[in-house]
Amino acid sequence: MDGHVRRLLNRVAIALAAVATAALMHLFRHSSTSCFTSSPAYSSLSLAPFPRTSCDAASRRVVDPDLRLAKLRSTPRWRRHNAVLSASVVEPLRRLHLLGNSSRVLCLAAGAGQAVDALRVAGVGDVTGVDLVDFPPLVRRADPHNLPFFDDAFDLVLSDDPAALTGALFPSRFAAEIERTVRRGGAIALAVDRHINLSIVATLFKKSRVVDVRNTTLNVSSASIVILSTNAERH
Numbered sequence: 001m002d003g004h005v006r007r008l009l010n011r012v013a014i015a016l017a018a019v020a021t022a023a024l025m026h027l028f029r030h031s032s033t034s035c036f037t038s039s040p041a042y043s044s045l046s047l048a049p050f051p052r053t054s055c056d057a058a059s060r061r062v063v064d065p066d067l068r069l070a071k072l073r074s075t076p077r078w079r080r081h082n083a084v085l086s087a088s089v090v091e092p093l094r095r096l097h098l099l100g101n102s103s104r105v106l107c108l109a110a111g112a113g114q115a116v117d118a119l120r121v122a123g124v125g126d127v128t129g130v131d132l133v134d135f136p137p138l139v140r141r142a143d144p145h146n147l148p149f150f151d152d153a154f155d156l157v158l159s160d161d162p163a164a165l166t167g168a169l170f171p172s173r174f175a176a177e178i179e180r181t182v183r184r185g186g187a188i189a190l191a192v193d194r195h196i197n198l199s200i201v202a203t204l205f206k207k208s209r210v211v212d213v214r215n216t217t218l219n220v221s222s223a224s225i226v227i228l229s230t231n232a233e234r235h
Contacts, residue, residue: 065136072112081219085118085160088216088225089189093156096211098187098229101125103155106147106181109164113138119158128154145173152183162191162223165201175204182230187211194222201226 072078093099101123107115110129116138119127129135130142142148145168157178159165168174178188188208192201194215202210208228215224 081114082118084216084218085115088214090122092212099156105156106154108144108159109161110139115158115160145170145177147177147181149181151180153181155183155186157182158189160191162193162221165190165192171204179205179207179230184230186230188228190226191218191223192226194224
């Protein structure tokens with residue numbers, strides 16, 4: 001009797017396993033046909049947060065960085081920002097002989113790369129953009145408190161984000177890293193909130209002096225562009 005029961009249970013287990021396998025295969029085929037296509041354009045998924053379902057994952061496409069940049073450049077906001085940077089930063093730096101087409105420029109807190117783009121449009125060829133989050137093709141990832149560049153690597157360091165300095169975890173370290181990477185005789189151009197006391201900004205930069213300040217509006221925010229010359233003795 002016991003042997004008969006065991007054989008019956010074995011048969012039931014085998015049957016249940018076969019049913020479960022068939023159900024899984026059906027679900028797999030169903031999700032494949034309803035969520036994915038054979039087009040190469042949909043063969044890659046972005047590095048978005050982990051999706052909850054396969055269909056959710058399939059809807060997240062990788063956007064080509066160059067196409068994304070072209071779309072951003074076509075927006076009125078991008079064009080307005082570039083025009084402001086040209087008038088408030090690029091031209092004053094040129095008049096002060098602190099920027100030329102051959103200058104090596106570092107853009108800090110570069111965001112999507114508007115300052116990088118504005119400088120390149122103005123004819124500056126060697127421009128590097130960095131931020132805490134990369135944004136290809138114009139901006140790569142770097143910590144402003146520990147920049148991955150040699151001393152005196154740049155002729156100019158620029159930040160068009162008014163919150164870059166005041167929002168830094170260690171503003172004094174932020175300023176020191178900027179001065180470390182700028183050659184003697186180079187320049188620093190920073191956007192700061194207009195309500196910030198500029199004497200405080202000046203005291204953070206131990207090896208530079210303020211040579212120009214002008215008020216402007218960046219992305220509907222009132223800001224001051226502070227230009228410093230790094231002409232003090234190095235220690």
